[in-house]
Amino acid sequence: MDVLIVDDQEAFRSALRDLVCGTPGMTLVGEATSGEGALEAVERLMPAMVIMDVRMPGIGGVEATRQLTEAHPGILVLLVSVEPGDPEVVRSSGAGAFLRKQQLSTHALRDAWQAHVR
Secondary structure, three states, X not given: OEEEEEOOOHHHXXXXXXXXXXXXXXXXXXXXXXXXXXXXXXXXXXXXXXXXXXXXOOOHHHHHHHHHHHHOOOOEEEEEEOOOOOHHHHHHHOOOEEEEHHHOOHHHHHHHHHHHHO
């Protein structure tokens, strides 16, 4: 499954690269540093999953998720943040799941995908 990672911090994108590349069945197809960049990258790359930081410059992860899931209903957007998530914001954005960055693991990524395809 093709995965796009979106975060404005290079150090976290580097960690996500390693995580996605280490998860069986997942292929990293691209990266973006903003919500606007995510919208453009999804149109160009058509990933199955987007791992999206909540807080970024520009439109941010929540609004980018709303736009992505409206335009591409089958895409899984996994919102991530160091802060606890607001379940209502996650649900209303169209995100398939929310994880704190500290909880990200190969198991968490696979579990989010499995819940999405059911």
